[in-house]
Amino acid sequence: MEQINNVGGFSAKKVDDKTLILFFGPQHPSSGHMRIIVKLDGDIIVESDPDIGYVHRTMEKLSETKEWIKNSVLFERLAILDAGNVTQAYIIALEKLLNVEPPPRALYLRTILSEINRISSHLYGMGIFAIMIGSSTGYMWFFGDREIMVQLAERITGSRLTHTYHIPGGVRRDVSNAFLEELEKGLNYIERRLKDYEVMFVNNPIIRSRLENVGVLSRERAIELGVTGPNLRASGVSYDVRVEEPYGAYQFVDFEVPVYKEGDALARTFQRFDEIRQSISILRQLIKSIPEGPVLNEKYLKLFTKKMKDIWDAEKRVKFPSIFANLRPPAGKAYGRVEEGRGEIFFYLESSGEAKPYRVRVVTPSFRNSILLKYLPVGERLADLPAIYGSIDYFPPEADR
Amino acid sequence: MGGKYVEKVVPSRNLSLLNKAKNHAEALALGAKFLVRPLRITYRYPIVKEIPDQGYRGLIVLDDNKCIGCSLCARICPASAMKMFQAGEKKLRPAVNYERCVFCGYCVDICPENALKHARTHDVVFESGESMLYIGEKFTLDPDTQILSGKVRIYRVRVDEKRGLIYEPIR
Amino acid sequence: MLDSFILFIKNIILWPPVFYLLIAPGLVTILISLLLLIWAERKIAGRIQMRYGPLEISPKIGGAIQLVADLTRYMLQEIIIPRTVDTLPYLIAPIAGFIISLLPVAAIPISPIYFPSPMTNSIIVALALTTLPPILNILAAWASNNKFSLIGGARESFLIAAYELIVILSAIGAMVIYGTSDFTEAVSLQKNLWGIILNPISAIAFYVAVLMATGRFPFEIAEAEAEIVMGAYTEYSGLLYGLSMGISYTRMFVYNVIFSLLFLGGWQPFFTIGGHIFISYVLIPATVVILKALIVSLTMVFTRAIYGRLRIDQALGGAWKFWFLVAIVGLIWGSALTYLQQVI
Numbered sequence: 001m002e003q004i005n006n007v008g009g010f011s012a013k014k015v016d017d018k019t020l021i022l023f024f025g026p027q028h029p030s031s032g033h034m035r036i037i038v039k040l041d042g043d044i045i046v047e048s049d050p051d052i053g054y055v056h057r058t059m060e061k062l063s064e065t066k067e068w069i070k071n072s073v074l075f076e077r078l079a080i081l082d083a084g085n086v087t088q089a090y091i092i093a094l095e096k097l098l099n100v101e102p103p104p105r106a107l108y109l110r111t112i113l114s115e116i117n118r119i120s121s122h123l124y125g126m127g128i129f130a131i132m133i134g135s136s137t138g139y140m141w142f143f144g145d146r147e148i149m150v151q152l153a154e155r156i157t158g159s160r161l162t163h164t165y166h167i168p169g170g171v172r173r174d175v176s177n178a179f180l181e182e183l184e185k186g187l188n189y190i191e192r193r194l195k196d197y198e199v200m201f202v203n204n205p206i207i208r209s210r211l212e213n214v215g216v217l218s219r220e221r222a223i224e225l226g227v228t229g230p231n232l233r234a235s236g237v238s239y240d241v242r243v244e245e246p247y248g249a250y251q252f253v254d255f256e257v258p259v260y261k262e263g264d265a266l267a268r269t270f271q272r273f274d275e276i277r278q279s280i281s282i283l284r285q286l287i288k289s290i291p292e293g294p295v296l297n298e299k300y301l302k303l304f305t306k307k308m309k310d311i312w313d314a315e316k317r318v319k320f321p322s323i324f325a326n327l328r329p330p331a332g333k334a335y336g337r338v339e340e341g342r343g344e345i346f347f348y349l350e351s352s353g354e355a356k357p358y359r360v361r362v363v364t365p366s367f368r369n370s371i372l373l374k375y376l377p378v379g380e381r382l383a384d385l386p387a388i389y390g391s392i393d394y395f396p397p398e399a400d401r
Numbered sequence: 402m403g404g405k406y407v408e409k410v411v412p413s414r415n416l417s418l419l420n421k422a423k424n425h426a427e428a429l430a431l432g433a434k435f436l437v438r439p440l441r442i443t444y445r446y447p448i449v450k451e452i453p454d455q456g457y458r459g460l461i462v463l464d465d466n467k468c469i470g471c472s473l474c475a476r477i478c479p480a481s482a483m484k485m486f487q488a489g490e491k492k493l494r495p496a497v498n499y500e501r502c503v504f505c506g507y508c509v510d511i512c513p514e515n516a517l518k519h520a521r522t523h524d525v526v527f528e529s530g531e532s533m534l535y536i537g538e539k540f541t542l543d544p545d546t547q548i549l550s551g552k553v554r555i556y557r558v559r560v561d562e563k564r565g566l567i568y569e570p571i572r
Numbered sequence: 573m574l575d576s577f578i579l580f581i582k583n584i585i586l587w588p589p590v591f592y593l594l595i596a597p598g599l600v601t602i603l604i605s606l607l608l609l610i611w612a613e614r615k616i617a618g619r620i621q622m623r624y625g626p627l628e629i630s631p632k633i634g635g636a637i638q639l640v641a642d643l644t645r646y647m648l649q650e651i652i653i654p655r656t657v658d659t660l661p662y663l664i665a666p667i668a669g670f671i672i673s674l675l676p677v678a679a680i681p682i683s684p685i686y687f688p689s690p691m692t693n694s695i696i697v698a699l700a701l702t703t704l705p706p707i708l709n710i711l712a713a714w715a716s717n718n719k720f721s722l723i724g725g726a727r728e729s730f731l732i733a734a735y736e737l738i739v740i741l742s743a744i745g746a747m748v749i750y751g752t753s754d755f756t757e758a759v760s761l762q763k764n765l766w767g768i769i770l771n772p773i774s775a776i777a778f779y780v781a782v783l784m785a786t787g788r789f790p791f792e793i794a795e796a797e798a799e800i801v802m803g804a805y806t807e808y809s810g811l812l813y814g815l816s817m818g819i820s821y822t823r824m825f826v827y828n829v830i831f832s833l834l835f836l837g838g839w840q841p842f843f844t845i846g847g848h849i850f851i852s853y854v855l856i857p858a859t860v861v862i863l864k865a866l867i868v869s870l871t872m873v874f875t876r877a878i879y880g881r882l883r884i885d886q887a888l889g890g891a892w893k894f895w896f897l898v899a900i901v902g903l904i905w906g907s908a909l910t911y912l913q914q915v916i
Binding site (some may be wrong): 056066067069070071072073074108137144145147148151152154155157158159162164172173182183185188192198199201203204205210221236238240242244246250251252254255256257258259260261262267270274305307308311315317318319320322324325326376390 | 406421423425431458497505510515559560565
């Protein structure tokens with residue numbers, strides 16, 4: 001392509017007559033907060049250029065202006081549908097700086113919230129995927145049943161999406177046995193519904209024909225592009241932070257991490273369904289084996305006044321010791337990583353001993369997966385672009401930070 | 402203990418024509434089943450109201466008698482929604498601006514005298530920016546009493562094994 | 573004076589061409605069935621999809637007049653005409669498309685003795701008229717001067733090539749059995765045995781081709797929202813958009829009237845009430861035909877809640893490699909039946 005002329009200061013480029021440049025987003029029913037500039041030869045995509053950054057909120061810089069504990073509230077806005085996992089990664093890193101360990105019951109509660117979040121995040125992703133390939137029933141079903149998981153998360157934390165559940169050294173609330181029974185009911189329901197999803201969604205011949213051999217990501221390509229999460233595992237790479245570097249209560253439960261070889265949209269769909277099944281199994285084991293005890297580290301429990309202890313005994317709600325408003329971790333560096341619904345989230349914190357972080361760096365799974373939108377659609381048809389977009393479960397606000 | 406990787410293969414790729422017909426029939430039958438016996442999860446919001454359980458992080462209410470004006474709530478507020486105001490001589494009281502509030506509940510949890518609490522109300526419509534500032538006496542009124550005394554039917558949500566969510570009438 | 577005026581009006585309304593185009597199965601019937609169909613589509617989808625569907629307007633009758641409210645809104649909405657469009661064809665396309673999609677009813681009888689134009693080849697004329705509206709869809713796509721519209725128009729033109737042949741071949745598959753190309757005669761021959769039992773293969777092919785022709789799921793390819801926004805009608809707003817939405821439903825209803833005449837016995841079972849000529853020969857048969865067409869249309873809108881959307885190459889491949897052959901088999905089946913009948 002050569003530059004042919006200048007029109008009013010803008011340079012115009014001559015485009016090959018056969019090529020159609022399509023601006024897919026940011027105001028498009030299925031683009032999300034991003035734009036994909038697609039070059040089409042007939043119906044075939046010859047070039048795809050994802051243009052991200054429409055919801056960039058300067059989170060890393062902004063966090064340098066806020067106290068340590070306030071940043072947990074900020075970062076859960078990275079991925080509002082998976083907030084528990086995001087804050088967990090931040091708090092794990094912060095705990096390393098502060099050198100505190102959560103007690104066992106807090107670890108279990110964190111993992112319960114993580115897995116509830118994972119199920120709801122996968123259902124959200126599948127719902128968006130379903131409407132992108134035209135299955136409105138899939139969309140409504142996945143979103144409707146996600147509501148059960150959201151309700152359960154609300155029972156634990158008091159908030160539907162922005163849980164803010166994790167604090168350094170533990171969690172903010174304990175759960176009752178009534179909640180655990182309710183969780184078991186919800187899990188039974190989701191498990192039964194998974195069969196319906198299979199009949200209506202994945203085994204539906206129309207949906208299946210849209211997924212088979214679409215957006216094939218080979219093992220080598222996946223490693224080369226640094227993809228993460230279910231997309232990576234659907235391409236045959238065995239990598240999951242829950243196995244590689246167990247956090248929370250994952251070392252106390254038995255679970256499988258499914259790894260599919262094919263790497264197409266169908267394999268990614270099956271990958272997510274299998275992970276929901278595993279999450280259900282993990283949650284069941286956690287319900288059975290959850291230990292009794294405090295949910296906050298001794299170091300902070302010692303600071304509790306009589307009034308705070310009374311509230312803990314009555315309502316099972318942790319009152320913050322006033323030191324939380326002014327945490328000053330010793331100078332140092334720490335990282336925290338967590339397997340989120342869409343992949344591995346990585347926090348790097350650097351403290352200079354002040355009340356505010358010196359530097360926070362976040363690497364989010366959606367950012368690492370966004371590169372797929374450049375390579376996977378090439379050679380596919382235009383109609384496959386939403387299918388690929390949906391199948392990689394891309395979430396723009398998380399990528400843009 | 403711990404996780405392990407399990408290699409899997411997508412079952413039944415390239416379905417035969419017969420299997421496709423079977424899957425079509427199954428999907429249509431499932432649709433017909435739900436058409437006859439719908440599994441509804443939505444409720445008619447403005448006419449019927451769902452009120453969350455105790456422990457829900459709704460609007461914040463101040464108990465003026467308990468407050469000692471220590472300013473911890475204003476210091477921990479991540480969104481700078483809570484600020485301290487002079488309420489008489491040597492008397493500081495918090496006020497909350499719902500334009501900024503993110504309902505994280507840090508203020509409620511850090512209050513050493515338990516003077517702040519969450520109401521269960523979460524769906525309030527504000528007519529102007531000024532009305533979003535809860536200061537003085539307005540901050541001490543419990544919005545729950547208003548909702549519970551209204552004319553709408555109040556339900557609470559329960560997770561159910563068969564129907565997912567069920568709505569139980571409170572009154 | 574007044575009596576003669578009323579008689580004059582009555583005669584005009586009951587004059588077959590006017591009655592057919594305006595009352596049944598024309599404009600009034602189609603508008604009412606559109607109302608019913610779109611409401612039913614949303615209600616069916618709502619029941620399957622764990623929700624209520626329209627309920628806010630008139631909750632006592634299940635939100636049945638929601639579409640009236642929607643239409644009112646469309647009428648009051650400003651029609652925005654983008655600066656870059658080709659204005660005249662842009663305006664003509666949805667209006668003419670709606671009217672032309674009604675046109676086949678001029679050749680479709682809904683009563684054994686009362687019809688607008690006595691034709692011996694009314695099936696062929698009706699089928700020919702149903703092929704016209706897509707041209708205006710393509711015109712709208714071209715006039716809109718929008719890339720998404722253009723792609724939608726291109727997709728529509730690919731689809732026409734695929735479904736038109738199947739519709740016509742499977743209609744011939746039925747016509748061969750009746751040995752006539754006249755609706756009235758074809759229906760009277762179905763007195764004992766409906767066409768769908770005589771030639772189920774052609775009936776299925778016709779049904780699927782109608783799904784494809786009218787953009788029902790899984791063939792909602794030319795208007796695929798997640799891919800090309802709204803296809804050819806991306807640039808439309810207000811009443812023009814409302815009309816363009818109505819085109820596919822109107823076409824579906826008209827196709828299904830043809831389907832019920834060809835395969836579902838038309839106005840059979842036919843009976844008369846002594847002394848009431850108008851009721852016996854117009855109202856009852858018309859109601860029977862329209863009810864049959866509505867039931868078939870309901871099964872078609874039901875697919876929205878089951879399926880996703882096929883890709884254009886899959887739809888075309890399915891049409892040419894499978895349903896075209898099915899239509900041919902149906903044609904052979906029909907011919908074989910006729911041959912056997914003559915031999916035996």
